[in-house]
Structures are given as C-alpha cells and as structure tokens.
Amino acid sequence: MRIGIVTSGLGIARQCLRKNTSVYRTCRRQVTGSGSPLDLNVDSKTGIAVLSMNKPPVNSLNLEFLTELNIALEKVENDKQCKGLIITSSIPKIFSAGLDITEMYQPDIDRLEEFWRTLQDMWIKLYGMNCVTIAAINGHSPAGGCLMSMSCDYRIMAPNYTIGLNETQLGIVAPFWFADVMLNTVGFRQTEMALQLGTLFKTEEALNIGLIDKVVPQEEVLSAAQQEMQRWFKIPGFARQLSKTELRRPTIEKLLKKKEEDIGYFRDYITKDAIQKSLGMYLESLKNRRK
Numbered sequence: 001m002r003i004g005i006v007t008s009g010l011g012i013a014r015q016c017l018r019k020n021t022s023v024y025r026t027c028r029r030q031v032t033g034s035g036s037p038l039d040l041n042v043d044s045k046t047g048i049a050v051l052s053m054n055k056p057p058v059n060s061l062n063l064e065f066l067t068e069l070n071i072a073l074e075k076v077e078n079d080k081q082c083k084g085l086i087i088t089s090s091i092p093k094i095f096s097a098g099l100d101i102t103e104m105y106q107p108d109i110d111r112l113e114e115f116w117r118t119l120q121d122m123w124i125k126l127y128g129m130n131c132v133t134i135a136a137i138n139g140h141s142p143a144g145g146c147l148m149s150m151s152c153d154y155r156i157m158a159p160n161y162t163i164g165l166n167e168t169q170l171g172i173v174a175p176f177w178f179a180d181v182m183l184n185t186v187g188f189r190q191t192e193m194a195l196q197l198g199t200l201f202k203t204e205e206a207l208n209i210g211l212i213d214k215v216v217p218q219e220e221v222l223s224a225a226q227q228e229m230q231r232w233f234k235i236p237g238f239a240r241q242l243s244k245t246e247l248r249r250p251t252i253e254k255l256l257k258k259k260e261e262d263i264g265y266f267r268d269y270i271t272k273d274a275i276q277k278s279l280g281m282y283l284e285s286l287k288n289r290r291k
C-alpha cells in the first residue's frame with residue numbers, strides 16, 4: 001500500500017465539489033495512493049473511514065494484500081478521529097474471493113506459514129477493532145471474504161450475490177476460528193449445516209439466517225453503511241466498546257493461545273497430498289469456468 005497522508009487541502013476540496021454525493025461533500029483525508037490495492041479514506045468531519053479493496057481480479061487475500069490490510073486496520077485503530085470503519089470493494093460484483101488459493105497450492109513452506117500468521121493477525125485486529133465496523137458487501141463474498149464480513153459489527157449486502165464458508169467444496173476444512181465466528185453470528189444449527197455443506201448463501205438466504213443484517217440495492221450499499229453508522233455513533237462509545245470486547249474476547253483469546261499450534265496444523269494439513277490434489281482440481285475448475 002502506498003501510503004501518503006493527503007490532508008484536507010484544495011485538491012481534495014475540489015474533488016469533493018466534483019463528486020456531488022454526501023459521502024464526498026465533506027473533506028476527506030486520503031490515506032492511500034493511486035494504484036494501491038487498498039483505498040483508505042478518512043472523513044475527518046464524520047469520523048468514518050472507508051476502506052475499499054481494489055485488488056483485481058477478485059480481491060483474493062494473498063500475503064502482500066493481507067499485510068496491507070493489517071497496516072490499514074492499524075492506521076484506522078490508531079487514528080483518534082476515526083470512530084467507524086466501513087469495509088467495501090472497488091471491484092465490480094466481488095467483495096472478496098477469500099484466501100488466494102495459489103498461496104496454498106504447491107506452497108513455499110516459509111511463505112505459507114507467514115501467510116497464515118498474517119491472516120490470523122488480520123482477523124484478530126478486525127474482530128477486535130474498538131471502532132464500529134460495517135461491511136458494505138457489494139459483491140460475492142465466499143470463505144475468507146465471508147470471514148472478513150462476519151468479523152465486522154454489521155453487514156449490509158446487495159442482492160444477487162453469495163456469501164458463506166464454502167471450504168468443504170474445495171475439499172478443505174474451515175479452521176476452528178472461522179467456525180467460531182460463524183457460530184457467534186448465526187448459531188450452532190446453521191453453522192453445522194453450512195460448514196459441512198460448504199453453503200454459499202444467496203443474499204436473501206443470508207439475511208434470513210442472520211448472516212447479514214440488511215439488504216439494499218447495489219448502488220445504495222455504501223450510503224446505507226454511512227447511515228447505519230450514525231445509529232451506532234449515538235451510543236456512548238466506551239459502553240459500546242466494552243460490550244463488544246466482553247463478547248468477542250473469548251473467541252480471540254482462543255486463537256491467541258493456539259496461534260503457533262494453528263500455524264503448524266495449517267501447514268501440515270494443507271501440504272497433505274490429498275489436500276493439494278483437491279486444491280489443484282479446484283483451481284483448475286475456476287480457470288475452466290469461462291471456457
């Protein structure tokens with residue numbers, strides 16, 4: 001991520017005037033540079049940061065991208081002006097395709113371990129963010145994309161997309177902490193069915209089981225997230241934060257206690273011949289889809 005703090009100067013003010021939407025009307029600090037896979041914009045007036053993933057073709061989470069996500073989350077958490085974070089995507093029709101499968105297929109072992117550690121760190125940060133987090137899900141959100149969405153405080157999604165932990169469809173098993181987050185979100189029965197079947201829920205189905213909180217038309221996802229944020233901002237910050245921490249801490253601590261063990265388990269599991277074969281076939285099927 002190319003990071004350069006652009007303060008609310010004349011250039012940005014002109015952009016604000018040009019883009020005649022409520023989001024852009026107030027001046028923003030742009031915290032990332034052009035060409036970056038992440039656009040982080042902090043609106044100093046509203047206290048809302050918008051983090052938009054922009055890594056073509058599908059916002060897949062590889063080591064470098066996860067590292068940049070970690071830096072961006074750290075920046076938001078350390079920015080005293082930020083009271084809320086909206087995570088969304090700049091890629092049409094895709095929120096995130098989840099983990100980059102090429103990181104797990106025929107991997108270099110050192111990199112594989114680093115990849116997993118960086119994913120753990122990203123999740124620990126996002127799930128434990130003090131500020132209010134809203135996922136503005138404007139595209140498909142399988143597996144790791146679903147984990148990111150579920151780790152926010154609130155989820156708004158556009159119609160006609162899919163979301164879920166579909167790992168079993170790839171012949172792999174969602175780690176215990178992915179499962180824990182789903183359990184915390186939709187309860188045991190929905191989780192045990194969804195995880196075994198690797199269900200990708202359509203938007204409406206996701207709403208029905210409580211995997212997402214609201215459905216709005218595609219073009220309204222971001223403005224709905226901005227609006228929703230106001231409801232959360234009305235609650236005294238300290239009380240809200242403490243409530244969140246109390247509820248989420250046990251889940252985070254469970255991974256913290258087993259971080260290294262989890263990396264070792266992931267490494268040994270993913271490098272098994274049978275798992276490599278499944279991943280290879282899945283990658284091939286993705287490539288052949290358009291043929």
Ligand SMILES: CCCCC/C=C/C(=O)SCCNC(=O)CCNC(=O)[C@H](O)C(C)(C)COP(=O)(O)OP(=O)(O)OC[C@H]1O[C@@H](n2cnc3c(N)ncnc32)[C@H](O)[C@@H]1OP(=O)(O)O
Binds near residue numbers: 094100102143172283
């Ligand atoms: C203990 C082990 C635990 C591991 C936990 C794993 C968690 C995960 O997140 S695994 C990843 C699961 N993700 C998926 O199953 C999503 C797969 N992708 C799709 O279903 C689709 O690509 C889509 C719905 C996200 C988008 O569809 P579409 O717009 O039609 O784009 P394409 O399918 O044509 O894809 C374009 C391009 O991107 C490659 N690609 C897609 N997803 C991934 C991915 N997750 N990782 C790496 N690469 C991916 C796809 O192969 C195409 O590549 P090219 O053919 O080279 O253009």
